[in-house]
Amino acid sequence: MDRREDNDQDPEEDHMTGSLDTPLRPDAFALTDEQKIEGIEYHFKEIMQLLGLDLEDDSLKGTPRRVAKMYVKEIFDGLKPENRPAARLFENRYGYRQMLVERDITLYSSCEHHFVPIIGKAHVAYIPNEHVIGLSKLNRIVQYFGRRPQVQERLTRQIAQELRDVLKTENVAVLIEADHLCVMSRGVNDVSSSTITSEYSGLFEQEAYRLEFMQAIRHNKS
DSSP, rough: OOOOOOOOOOOGGOOOOOOOSSSOOOTTTTHHEEEEEHHHHHHHHHHEEEEEEEESSSTTTTHHHHHHHHHHIITTGGGSGGGGGOOOOEOTOOOOSSSSEEEEEEEEEEEEOOOOEEEEEEEEOOOOOOSOHHHHHHHHHHHHHHSSSEHHOOOOOOOOHHHHHTOOOOOEEEEEEEEEEHHHSSSSSSSSOHHHEEEGGGGGGHHHHHHHHHHHSSOOOO
């Protein structure tokens, strides 16, 4: 039997997630945003030149600066602790003790293996105790952890852990459905597959609660 190794297989694509924390150096926040932008601009210009692109062209000459600002100010701004959403809780004066589901939260992230987009939807749920959280904060928590280099498994667990910490309850569910451009636009070039990850804790570890959650997020809006 021919047991040759596939030399085109990237070893990092085994998706070993490691720690729940995003891997950061101890000096990750030593530079200001502007210093980071200037450094990324310089190095991205080098990349473009190595690719043979003409940086004197009107369409390209501003690209290194645009990419640098996009990295620091937009798609990777979830790396900065000061951007963590402030958790404003409200007293559960209504005594609501049933499942609260926020579904179809738009998710944009970036694959940390190839720095290309991960695009999908996040569905989150919790069963409140003494407090509830503003609905928009659920979206912001998803966005915050999405705006950093990620693997979907870690992203799912980070969102779930943040909800448990903020809401002071173990009764949390998170499910993410996403398309990975590292699969769609390179490698196997598979545009039809998607990736689903989930994290259940507390009451959601029971089948009845998981089933109710799944029925809620699959319900036809029309």
